[in-house]
Structures are given as structure tokens and as C-alpha cells.
Amino acid sequence: MRNRRSNRLPYLLATIAVSILGAGCAGRTAYQHGIEAEKRGEAHLAYAYYAKAAQSSPDNGTYDRAIRRLGPLAASHWINDAKLARAEGRYDEAWKACMRALAIQPDRSEALSFYDELERDYGSRLAGVKREWKKSGAKALVIQVSPETPPKRAELPEAAMDSPEASDVDARVASDTDRGGPAPTSELPGKFLAHHALSRDGTREVTSVDGIRIRLRDTTEDRAVDFDLYEADRRIQRIRGLKPGESRLLLSPEGKWYRLTVVSVDHSAETAEIGLNPA
Amino acid sequence: MKRRTRKNIVGGQAARLLAFCAFALAGCSEVRPQPTVFYCDGAGWYASARSVNSGLHSAGFRGRFRNYAWSSFLGPTTDHLITARSRLVARGLARQIEDARRDAPEEPIYLMGLSAGTAVILNAVEELAQGVKVDHVVLFSSSVSSNRDLVPVMNNITGRLYATTSPHDGILKAIVTNADGGDGPPVGLAGFHYSGQGGRVGTNAYDRVFNLPWRASFLQYGWDGGHTAVTNSAFVQHVIAPRLFRDRPHPLDRPLSWGALAASSDVVDNPIVLTTGD
Numbered sequence: 001m002r003n004r005r006s007n008r009l010p011y012l013l014a015t016i017a018v019s020i021l022g023a024g025c026a027g028r029t030a031y032q033h034g035i036e037a038e039k040r041g042e043a044h045l046a047y048a049y050y051a052k053a054a055q056s057s058p059d060n061g062t063y064d065r066a067i068r069r070l071g072p073l074a075a076s077h078w079i080n081d082a083k084l085a086r087a088e089g090r091y092d093e094a095w096k097a098c099m100r101a102l103a104i105q106p107d108r109s110e111a112l113s114f115y116d117e118l119e120r121d122y123g124s125r126l127a128g129v130k131r132e133w134k135k136s137g138a139k140a141l142v143i144q145v146s147p148e149t150p151p152k153r154a155e156l157p158e159a160a161m162d163s164p165e166a167s168d169v170d171a172r173v174a175s176d177t178d179r180g181g182p183a184p185t186s187e188l189p190g191k192f193l194a195h196h197a198l199s200r201d202g203t204r205e206v207t208s209v210d211g212i213r214i215r216l217r218d219t220t221e222d223r224a225v226d227f228d229l230y231e232a233d234r235r236i237q238r239i240r241g242l243k244p245g246e247s248r249l250l251l252s253p254e255g256k257w258y259r260l261t262v263v264s265v266d267h268s269a270e271t272a273e274i275g276l277n278p279a
Numbered sequence: 280m281k282r283r284t285r286k287n288i289v290g291g292q293a294a295r296l297l298a299f300c301a302f303a304l305a306g307c308s309e310v311r312p313q314p315t316v317f318y319c320d321g322a323g324w325y326a327s328a329r330s331v332n333s334g335l336h337s338a339g340f341r342g343r344f345r346n347y348a349w350s351s352f353l354g355p356t357t358d359h360l361i362t363a364r365s366r367l368v369a370r371g372l373a374r375q376i377e378d379a380r381r382d383a384p385e386e387p388i389y390l391m392g393l394s395a396g397t398a399v400i401l402n403a404v405e406e407l408a409q410g411v412k413v414d415h416v417v418l419f420s421s422s423v424s425s426n427r428d429l430v431p432v433m434n435n436i437t438g439r440l441y442a443t444t445s446p447h448d449g450i451l452k453a454i455v456t457n458a459d460g461g462d463g464p465p466v467g468l469a470g471f472h473y474s475g476q477g478g479r480v481g482t483n484a485y486d487r488v489f490n491l492p493w494r495a496s497f498l499q500y501g502w503d504g505g506h507t508a509v510t511n512s513a514f515v516q517h518v519i520a521p522r523l524f525r526d527r528p529h530p531l532d533r534p535l536s537w538g539a540l541a542a543s544s545d546v547v548d549n550p551i552v553l554t555t556g557d
Contacts, residue, residue, distance in 0.1 A: 050495075051494075051495040051496060052495075054495040054498055055494075055495050058447050058493075058495065058498060058503040058504045059447075059503055063495075063498070064498045064503070067495060067496065067498045067499055068498065068499050071496060071499045098530075099530060099531065102529075102530055102531055103494070103496060103531060104496050105496075105499075105517075106496075106517065106518050106521060106529065106531065107338075107516075107517045107518070107520075107521040112521070112525075112530075115530050134533075134537055137533065
């Protein structure tokens with residue numbers, strides 16, 4: 001009996017060691033995925049990976065810093081999503097997106113007031129989703145996201161223009177224009193801070209706000225467009241398959257976040273119009 | 280005799296106008312009474328009151344913050360096992376609460392405490408004289424039993440009771456006896472449990488009890504899941520205060536009366552299912 005116990009001990013210790021190492025390894029893998037998602041400008045996805053990494057290692061300073069860095073951006077993403085869903089009459093989705101924002105920043109006043117307004121104005125239409133929340137908890141908020149899935153979110157430019165950074169960027173754009181550089185034509189469609197028309201035969205590449213270099217790679221028959229982003233001669237980000245109305249977050253060389261939205265795509269002329277706003 | 284210059288006359292009129300405006304504004308705006316907070320620190324840990332007070336102030340709290348010193352100064356073990364359960368200590372806090380209620384019947388009263396200090400709070404609430412009630416209660420890393428019946432406590436609380444929990448609380452993992460004297464898991468590790476018993480009375484009571492489990496997003500506010508880090512001023516400011524100063528429960532709050540899922544936080548922090556890479 002005693003022998004059998006002592007025989008099991010090494011296996012038990014090995015199992016414990018493997019599970020500890022496994023947890024650490026899973027955390028590192030999640031963190032790496034978070035870094036990749038952050039480079040692609042998908043703050044909400046990066047945050048989810050970082051949170052997953054930190055869940056089992058809360059005292060890891062690297063995960064801690066990543067969570068602090070991405071928290072406000074990820075919450076902003078969900079708030080914008082919530083506003084868009086409400087504007088399109090998808091109140092259940094608006095409610096869920098708002099809850100996701102609050103899960104990240106529980107005292108975000110914008111999210112709290114949005115939630116209260118949603119309850120006040122569309123309370124009766126939220127009965128289903130709230131029943132689901134009561135029954136299955138936070139599982140009601142889950143959505144499946146794959147880094148390969150192109151984002152299906154359009155911009156709410158007026159919301160972005162309200163941000164305090166917008167005026168700073170405006171000033172910088174104006175000074176770039178004065179210098180006669182490749183400045184964005186911010187006065188074109190009023191809803192974007194910067195607006196560009198790109199063509200494979202003409203202006204294929206522009207330097208937009210904050211030094212973001214955008215190069216049109218291709219357009220497709222289904223009105224999707226591919227871009228590459230460069231810092232000096234180095235490609236730093238690939239954006240693939242964006243359709244009109246869809247958008248993607250970008251990190252400028254100066255460290256500011258912007259949202260690139262596709263306004264229109266003309267495959268026959270191989271042209272695309274895009275707009276940028278602070279995210 | 281003092282000569283009144285044109286400048287003096289204009290200045291006097293301006294001052295009167297300002298005073299009138301201030302008076303009118305004060306009359307128009309609803310002045311909400313500021314709460315009084317009673318705080319009980321943990322056993323052998325006497326340093327958290329300051330950060331809790333600071334966090335509340337950063338969130339706009341302007342009321343009185345009263346630290347109830349309950350320690351025997353015979354060490355944390357004595358405090359945890361004996362002093363925290365002393366009826367004398369609980370009665371002392373209950374009398375202070377009753378006095379505060381009598382002096383300012385309209386002012387909200389919040390009770391907050393850490394670790395074994397939460398036992399003093401719950402015992403004091405049970406000791407309150409008939410008709411005396413408090414508004415909200417916050418228990419940080421509570422070492423009382425998860426299975427404690429909260430119906431008698433909630434009878435004397437008009438608002439909500441929050442209890443933080445964390446699987447990373449090393450101190451609570453190490454204790455053998457909880458602050459109620461039993462060997463069951465402490466609230467700070469496992470959260471309060473509601474068995475569903477007690478009929479409508481039980482449901483009504485546990486409708487206002489909320490576990491606040493640790494999540495990775497709380498790292499933003501300085502709580503890494505540790506026993507005392509939960510009293511970090513940023514956490515109090517951004518997570519606790521919004522719940523206290525809000526008329527309704529926070530959107531994410533799930534009362535225990537909703538069932539076992541109320542205590543779960545597995546997904547709330549990660550509402551995105553990652554389809555690759557995990």
C-alpha cells in the first residue's frame with residue numbers, strides 16, 4: 001500500500017508541474033496573440049488576449065501594463081459598436097456591446113449614460129437579452145472573433161470628432177498643409193478628419209495624419225479593398241478585404257490611434273476612397 | 280468719513296449680485312446629503328482606511344469617513360479569531376451607527392471593511408436597534424463564512440451589500456478557521472452562497488447581495504487579486520464608488536438571488552471567444 005502511494009507521488013508532482021507550466025505557456029501564447037492583434041490595430045481583440053493571459057498570472061507586470069494600455073481603447077471600441085448598433089436599430093447588440101465596455105471600464109461615464117438611455121428609451125425591446133443575461137450570465141455577452149475575420153464595424157465619425165485629441169490633430173493637419181506636403185484633404189467630407197482618394201493608376205500611396213503611410217494594394221470584384229501601411233520603408237500592417245462602411249484601427253508612428261474607414265470602392269477604375277478619424 | 284467712490288459702489292453692487300446668484304443657485308439645485316462611512320480595517324493590518332477614503336474622495340465623496348478601531352493589538356490571530364467575533368466590539372460600532380443615524384436621519388450611512396473587519400461590520404448590523412438601518416455595505420476580502428445567513432443582516436440594510444472575492448487571495452487561502460469560527464471557505468475566496476432557502480424573505484434579502492469577483496480588468500485599478508490590494512484607492516474610485524453613488528445597481532451586478540451564475544465571473548472579463556490561438 002505504502003509502495004503504491006510512493007509510486008504515485010512522482011506522477012502527481014509531474015502532473016502539477018505540467019499544469020503549472022501549461023498555464024504559464026498558455027498565458028505567454030495568449031500574450032503573443034495580443035501583441036499581434038495590437039499591431040494590427042484590433043485593440044478589443046488584443047485586450048481580450050491580454051486579459052486571458054493575466055487571468056492566471058495577475059502579478060505579471062507585462063500583462064498588467066498591457067491591460068492598462070489597451071483598456072481605454074478596447075472600451076472605446078465597444079462603445080462605438082454600441083452606438084452603431086443603436087443607430088441601426090439593433091438594440092440587443094447595442095446593449096451587449098455597452099456591457100462589454102463596462103466590463104472593461106466599469107465607471108466609464110459615456111457607457112453608463114448610454115446604458116441608462118438605452119434602458120429608458122428601448123427598455124421593452126431589451127427584455128429578451130436581459131432574460132438571457134439573467135439566465136446564462138456573462139455568456140450572453142460572448143461573441144466569437146477570429147483575427148482572420150475582417151471587422152464588420154463602420155465608423156461613427158461624429159463620435160470620434162468629439163474626442164479631445166481631434167482638435168490637436170486638426171492643428172497638425174493644418175500645419176502640414178501649410179508646408180505643402182502630402183496633406184489630407186480634411187475639408188472634403190466633413191465627417192472625416194482626413195479623406196483620401198487612392199488609385200492603382202494614380203495616387204496609389206498617401207501620407208495621412210500623424211505620418212501614417214497608406215498604400216492601396218488591390219481592389220476586388222466584390223468591392224473589397226486591400227491596403228498596406230508603412231513606416232519608412234517597412235510594412236507595419238496589412239489590411240485586407242475591407243468593404244465600404246467597414247473600418248479598422250491603426251496605430252500611427254506617433255503612437256496615436258486612428259480609425260480608417262472605407263467610403264467607396266470602384267473595382268473597374270481600381271480606386272478607393274477612405275477616411276480617417278481619431279479613435 | 281469714508282468717501283464712496285464710483286468704483287466702490289460698482290464693486291458693492293457686483294458683490295450683492297453675486298451673493299444673490301449664489302443664493303438662488305443653492306435654492307434651485309437639489310443638495311444631496313453626503314454619506315457617513317464607517318470603516319473597519321483588517322486584523323493586524325491598519326493601513327487600508329486611508330486609501331479607501333482617498334478613493335472615495337477622488338470619486339466625489341465629501342461626507343465623513345470614520346475609522347472604527349476594533350483591534351485588541353494582541354496580534355492578527357487574536358483579532359481574527361476572537362476580537363472580530365466579540366459582541367462587545369460589534370455593539371460599540373452599532374452604538375456609533377445609531378448615534379449617527381439619530382444626529383442626521385437623512386444622511387446615508389455606508390459600512391466598509393477589510394478581512395476580519397467585515398465580521399465586525401456584519402455583527403454590528405445585526406446588533407442595530409430596531410428601526411435603525413444602514414444604506415450600503417462593502418466587504419473587502421471578507422474572512423467571514425461563505426455560508427453565513429445574510430437574512431438578519433439584510434433586514435437592517437436598505438441598499439446593497441457587495442463582497443469582493445478573488446481566487447488569488449493568498450492570505451485567505453492560508454486560514455484554517457474563518458472569522459465566523461467555522462472551517463468553511465471565507466467569502467473573500469468563494470463569495471457568498473445562497474442556498475435558495477428562506478422563501479420570499481430569503482429572495483428579497485439576496486436580491487441585494489452581490490459578489491464582486493476579481494477580473495483581469497481590475498489590474499487597471501491596482502487590484503491584482505491580492506488580499507489587501509483590493510483597498511487600492513483606484514479600485515475604490517473606479518469600481519466601488521460608482522456602485523455606491525448610483526441609485527440603481529451597476530449594469531454588471533448580478534444579485535445572488537439569480538442563482539449560482541451570479542457568483543461566476545469566468546466570462547465577463549473576456550466576452551470575446553477567441554477562435555484561434557488558445
